Amino acid sequence: MRKVLFTLACCIGALLPHNTAHAGETVCQQDGLAQLCGSATTAQDVVRINYEITQLDGPGRYRIFYLDLDSSTSTPPQEVPALRHNETVSGALFGRLNHCFQLVLTSQYNSILRVGPICE
Numbered sequence: 001m002r003k004v005l006f007t008l009a010c011c012i013g014a015l016l017p018h019n020t021a022h023a024g025e026t027v028c029q030q031d032g033l034a035q036l037c038g039s040a041t042t043a044q045d046v047v048r049i050n051y052e053i054t055q056l057d058g059p060g061r062y063r064i065f066y067l068d069l070d071s072s073t074s075t076p077p078q079e080v081p082a083l084r085h086n087e088t089v090s091g092a093l094f095g096r097l098n099h100c101f102q103l104v105l106t107s108q109y110n111s112i113l114r115v116g117p118i119c120e
Contacts, residue, residue, distance in 0.1 A: 020100075020117045031113045033057050034083075038103040038115045043094070047120040049101050052090040055083035061108040064091075069117055070099040077106065 020027070028037040035054040040047050049066055063077035081089055095101055102116030 020119060027115055027118060029113055029115045030056060031111060033107060033109075033111060034060060034062065034105065034113060036103060036105045036113050036115045038101075038118045040101070040118045040120045042097070042120055045097065046094045047097055047099065047101070049093045049095055049103065049118060050090065051092065051103055051115075052088060053080060053083065053105060054088040055085055057085065059084050063106050064093070064103065066093050066095060066101045066103050067116075068095055068099050068101055071096070074104075080105075 024039070024041070026037050026039040028035055030036070034056055037052045039050045041050065042048070051064060053062060053064070060083050062080040062083070064080055065075045065077040067074045075093055078093075080091075083089060093103075097120060100117040100119040102114055103118065105113040105115075107113075
């Protein structure tokens with residue numbers, strides 16, 4: 001019985017959101033190919049979702065978008081300029097006030113890197 005409970009707790013914990021970033025905080029994740037960092041700030045009547053992508057291994061091509069965790073909507077993926085080894089690019093996406101977001105970075109090799117929740 002203990003083994004079953006431990007396994008269940010282990011798996012449920014893996015599904016729960018980690019590293020929530022609130023206004024002014026940055027959260028990062030990496031997968032060996034790239035590192036993705038995100039933060040949120042208020043910009044007039046929208047949330048500015050800032051991102052920074054650093055290429056960790058060889059060249060890479062990516063697309064980035066966010067999932068709005070409150071409305072279950074997403075933005076269309078945007079192409080990120082091609083990155084060389086150790087090169088960094090930054091940018092921003094914009095979302096609704098008082099919502100939380102998850103940044104999603106997809107690579108040319110179909111890997112997926114997620115960061116969030118990122119909340120204003």
